[in-house]
Amino acid sequence: MPSRISDALKDHPVHLPHNILDLGSVKELPDSYAWNAPPLPCDRTVLDLSVPVIDLGHPGASTLIGHACKEWGVFQMTNHGVPRDLLTEVERAGRDLFSLPLQQKMRVARKPDGVSDYGVTRISSFFPKLMWSEGFTVIGSPLEHARLLWPHDRAAGFCDVIGRYNDEMRRLAGKLMWLMLGALGIRHHSEDDVTWAGPNGDFPGASAALQMNSYPACPDPDQAMGLAAHTDSTLLTILLQNDTAGLQVMKGDGSGWATVPPVDGALVVNVGDLLQMLTNGTYPSIVHRVFVTRNAHRHSIAYLYGPPSGVKIAPLPALTGPGHPALFWPVTWSEYLGMKAKHFDKALTSVRLPPPRVSDMESLTPDVNIETKS
Ligand SMILES: O=C(O)CCC(=O)C(=O)O
Numbered sequence: 231m232p233s234r235i236s237d238a239l240k241d242h243p244v245h246l247p248h249n250i251l252d253l254g255s256v257k258e259l260p261d262s263y264a265w266n267a268p269p270l271p272c273d274r275t276v277l278d279l280s281v282p283v284i285d286l287g288h289p290g291a292s293t294l295i296g297h298a299c300k301e302w303g304v305f306q307m308t309n310h311g312v313p314r315d316l317l318t319e320v321e322r323a324g325r326d327l328f329s330l331p332l333q334q335k336m337r338v339a340r341k342p343d344g345v346s347d348y349g350v351t352r353i354s355s356f357f358p359k360l361m362w363s364e365g366f367t368v369i370g371s372p373l374e375h376a377r378l379l380w381p382h383d384r385a386a387g388f389c390d391v392i393g394r395y396n397d398e399m400r401r402l403a404g405k406l407m408w409l410m411l412g413a414l415g416i417r418h419h420s421e422d423d424v425t426w427a428g429p430n431g432d433f434p435g436a437s438a439a440l441q442m443n444s445y446p447a448c449p450d451p452d453q454a455m456g457l458a459a460h461t462d463s464t465l466l467t468i469l470l471q472n473d474t475a476g477l478q479v480m481k482g483d484g485s486g487w488a489t490v491p492p493v494d495g496a497l498v499v500n501v502g503d504l505l506q507m508l509t510n511g512t513y514p515s516i517v518h519r520v521f522v523t524r525n526a527h528r529h530s531i532a533y534l535y536g537p538p539s540g541v542k543i544a545p546l547p548a549l550t551g552p553g554h555p556a557l558f559w560p561v562t563w564s565e566y567l568g569m570k571a572k573h574f575d576k577a578l579t580s581v582r583l584p585p586p587r588v589s590d591m592e593s594l595t596p597d598v599n600i601e602t603k604s
């Protein structure tokens with residue numbers, strides 16, 4: 231049993247392209263990046279609907295969050311307590327990293343069986359075309375890699391910012407868990423409690439990764455895809471986006487995409503697959519994607535939060551009962567990542583109860599046309 235998320239990801243390698251292009255210097259969209267067959271990124275059936283923006287200091291925040299999670303699986307939050315300066319610093323750290331020359335970034339390129347570091351998104355392996363983005367994944371301390379990018383003091387400065395941001399995210403993610411679960415009547419120290427919440431309810435064994443994303447300005451944005459539609463394999467994800475729009479979420483009823491506009495100082499929270507399981511389907515894991523633009527360089531930083539790797543995630547007993555059977559069988563994060571690596575957007579279906587019949591398994595082949603839902 232892998233003890234850390236990095237081991238879990240290593241156990242489930244996905245085949246990724248290793249030729250990385252210097253996107254910032256490309257004047258014409260290469261064919262390998264042109265999504266000229268369905269799903270088309272320019273197919274933007276954008277709904278005139280807004281994802282809720284919730285003030286965490288509001289006395290009814292938990293109820294508002296509960297509604298947003300049921301209805302959307304995503305919301306933006308203000309008044310979250312993360313110092314404004316730290317948001318600016320971590321955003322700058324991401325910008326500094328991605329603005330390095332490609333050869334320099336390639337010093338920390340992800341190894342074929344690796345998970346941390348610089349490279350294309352892991353979901354690339356499921357799509358025939360490449361995405362107009364680059365990423366840097368941090369699991370644990372990035373010091374060893376930062377030292378390959380910068381002189382000692384700059385590397386230390388980068389790690390200091392990432393460390394402080396990770397600490398804030400961990401605190402916030404624990405708080406969000408209780409706001410989300412509290413809206414469903416689940417309380418710490420009650421018999422409905424989450425077994426791995428720890429004595430202080432701060433989920434001491436939780437695992438996490440920080441995913442820094444860069445979407446350079448693109449010569450042909452209608453043909454390019456920043457990040458193709460997917461759900462996160464997390465409990466929840468906390469996202470910081472810069473002032474360039476790009477994130478779109480699929481409205482739960484499949485009626486279309488809604489853009490999540492940057493709100494100054496706000497953080498986006500989305501429900502991941504594991505929270506959908508834990509809440510027995512009450513909070514849906516949200517399908518999302520990223521579009522790119524001709525003139526602006528977009529940056530985002532996603533904090534991917536999950537349970538301790540050995541813990542089995544199953545619907546909370548308080549949310550099941552007569553008339554409400556458990557809809558998912560118990561899996562660890564590691565086991566689920568293995569299913570995601572195999573079935574991609576069908577991974578949640580593969581852990582549904584009753585189990586899919588053998589004859590249904592063929593329909594669990596990843597369906598990369600999930601874009602056509604719009
Ligand atoms: O850049 C964004 O807005 C979304 C990033 C994302 O979905 C991810 O890293 O999983």
Ligand SMILES: [Fe+2]
Nearest residue numbers: 460461462518
């Ligand atoms: Fe995502």
